[in-house]
Amino acid sequence: MAVLVFIDEKCLRRPADFLEAAMKMMSVIFVLFLAISASPVPAQEITRSLNLTESSYAAVRKSILVRPSEDQWEKIPWRPNLAVAIAEGREMDKPILLWMMNGHPCGMT
Amino acid sequence: MPFIPAADEVGDLESGRDAASRLYQKIATRHIRGLRTSQGTYILTPSGILLSSRHSISEDELAEFLADGIGKYQRLSTRERLGRAIRASRTSSSRYPEDGLVLSLVLRKFYSRKPVGRAGIGVVESNRDFAWYKKKEAEQFLPSTPKKGDTYNVPSYLVERLARYHFTDTVRAFADPYPARCVKKARLTATVLEVQNGVVKLRYDGTIHSEQDDTPRFGLARSRGRLPRRPQRSFQANLLGYATFDQAKKRFTEFELVALGNHRGGGERSSKDLVPMGVALTLAEDTPLERVEPFHLEWYLWN
Numbered sequence: 001m002a003v004l005v006f007i008d009e010k011c012l013r014r015p016a017d018f019l020e021a022a023m024k025m026m027s028v029i030f031v032l033f034l035a036i037s038a039s040p041v042p043a044q045e046i047t048r049s050l051n052l053t054e055s056s057y058a059a060v061r062k063s064i065l066v067r068p069s070e071d072q073w074e075k076i077p078w079r080p081n082l083a084v085a086i087a088e089g090r091e092m093d094k095p096i097l098l099w100m101m102n103g104h105p106c107g108m109t
Numbered sequence: 110m111p112f113i114p115a116a117d118e119v120g121d122l123e124s125g126r127d128a129a130s131r132l133y134q135k136i137a138t139r140h141i142r143g144l145r146t147s148q149g150t151y152i153l154t155p156s157g158i159l160l161s162s163r164h165s166i167s168e169d170e171l172a173e174f175l176a177d178g179i180g181k182y183q184r185l186s187t188r189e190r191l192g193r194a195i196r197a198s199r200t201s202s203s204r205y206p207e208d209g210l211v212l213s214l215v216l217r218k219f220y221s222r223k224p225v226g227r228a229g230i231g232v233v234e235s236n237r238d239f240a241w242y243k244k245k246e247a248e249q250f251l252p253s254t255p256k257k258g259d260t261y262n263v264p265s266y267l268v269e270r271l272a273r274y275h276f277t278d279t280v281r282a283f284a285d286p287y288p289a290r291c292v293k294k295a296r297l298t299a300t301v302l303e304v305q306n307g308v309v310k311l312r313y314d315g316t317i318h319s320e321q322d323d324t325p326r327f328g329l330a331r332s333r334g335r336l337p338r339r340p341q342r343s344f345q346a347n348l349l350g351y352a353t354f355d356q357a358k359k360r361f362t363e364f365e366l367v368a369l370g371n372h373r374g375g376g377e378r379s380s381k382d383l384v385p386m387g388v389a390l391t392l393a394e395d396t397p398l399e400r401v402e403p404f405h406l407e408w409y410l411w412n
Contacts, residue, residue: 050385052347052369061367064217064387066235078116080397083129085115089155090191095182097112097175098151100133103283105116107238107401 078106111179112152116398119147132157140164152178154185156192204411205400210247210361212240213393218280218372219385236279239393239403240271243411247361251299251354255309259301263313268295272317274405276344276368276388278375284342286405287319294318297348307356313366315348342379344386346370366390 052060078099079085085096099105122133136159137147144164151162152175160181166174182190205211217235242250252261272295277284297315304310320343350366372386373379393399403409 050347050369050371052349052367054349057349057367060369060387061365061389063219064235064367064369064389065215065391066237070235074398076114077110078114078398080116080401081129082115082117082122082133083127084397085113086129086132086155087194089113090194092113093187093191094111094113094155095160095178095190096151096153096155097114097178098153099114099116100119100122100137100151101116101148102119102146103404104118104401106398107404 080104080106112175123147135159136162138162150174152182154182154190154192156190158185158189204241204402204406206241206243206247208244208360210242210250210364211393211395211399212242212364212366212390213399214238214240214275215389215391216276216278216280217387217389218278219387220380221384234280238275238279239399239401240275240390241403241406241409242267242270244359248359250352250361251309251311252301255301255304255311255354257301257304261299261301263297263299263315265295268297268315268317270409271295271368271390272319272344274403274408276317276319276346278342278344278372278379278386279404280386283404284375284379286408287321291321292317292319308362309354309356311352311354313348313350313352316346317348317368317370318345319343320345341381342372342374344370344372346386346388350390361392364390364392 049056079088082096082098085098088094089096117133119137122130123137124130125133135157136151136153138149138151138159139145139147140149140162141164149162149164150166152160154160161174161178163170163174215235215237220234246267249264249267252259255261269289269292272292273287273289277287294316295318297313300312300314302310302312322341322343346368347370348366348368351363352361352365353363354360355362367390368388370386371383373383374381
């Protein structure tokens with residue numbers, strides 16, 4: 001919307017401004033197109049097609065895999081079990097932060 | 110980091126007989142009345158004194174929760190904090206297939222409409238697991254003397270492992286494995302794309318169809334989830350993937366496989382309607398956290 005308003009105002013002045021504004025708008029559209037084409041396949045699209053072919057493979061795989069917003073917890077160096085943490089905690093004199101789930105939190109939960 | 114962060118499994122520690130399990134059994138807390146699990150986040154001393162615990166923590170409460178735990182820890186004497194040394198008896202799985210094929214799985218459901226009501230409580234879209242193949246099994250994912258253009262059917266028991274134990278609706282909660290009789294189709298065909306300097310490039314195509322519409326439910330060897338399960342369920346999907354096998358190292362250096370299809374039923378919180386579900390399998394890294402056992406490993410019936 002902001003872009004359209006910008007063009008309208010420019011158009012009132014002179015044709016050269018209109019051309020310049022149109023070029024800027026095309027740039028914006030091109031950038032948006034690049035952003036959309038680089039993002040995972042929309043879930044709805046997969047829902048509709050269930051299309052798994054050579055050409056859709058990379059996009060489908062990307063849309064299934066863990067997304068950056070979901071994997072923040074992986075940056076914490078979780079020890080894989082309590083026994084290891086107890087030994088390390090004793091050695092370093094540190095408390096243990098223990099995450100317990102039905103199913104290993106780092107596997108199936 | 111002021112803590113030693115650790116992640117572990119409730120069922121293993123609640124039933125284990127080793128020192129770490131016994132320590133956990135003393136501090137395990139049912140945080141929510143009526144909830145039959147000690148799931149949660151705990152802060153404890155290496156000696157086994159519980160300092161703080163919650164079933165769930167919001168982002169806003171986290172800093173206070175951690176600071177409270179550290180404060181309590183610092184007020185204890187060294188002897189109270191550290192206690193006696195215990196033997197770390199659960200260091201890693203002895204069944205990890207060192208030279209085999211270890212795959213990391215991500216399952217994701219693509220809801221067209223998010224579930225509502227009870228089915229919508231805590232809805233998530235993805236979960237993860239690991240699938241393991243021993244060296245001899247991994248070598249059966251390609252022909253023994255591969256030549257460009259060869260096609261080869263991967264033995265069905267290896268594909269059925271995925272269909273029965275891994276391609277279930279675990280996105281929201283545990284799911285029983287499919288009984289063998291419920292796997293209607295499990296085909297995976299390898300096509301040799303290229304063989305160069307002992308490196309084999311492969312493409313995989315296949316289909317999976319599992320369907321269960323009977324009772325009673327399939328019993329688990331050790332039931333870790335007590336959610337009621339509906340036996341009426343199915344998953345029908347196409348498979349596509351690519352891999353690289355190094356003949357000198359006798360192992361896969363790359364492996365990707367995707368399953369995409371419709372899923373229905375399977376658990377209290379699974380939709381009775383068809384919901385698209387995708388599974389992406391990727392070669393796991395050799396790190397402690399990627400050595401976590403497949404959830405249904407006992408059903409592999411490995412010796």
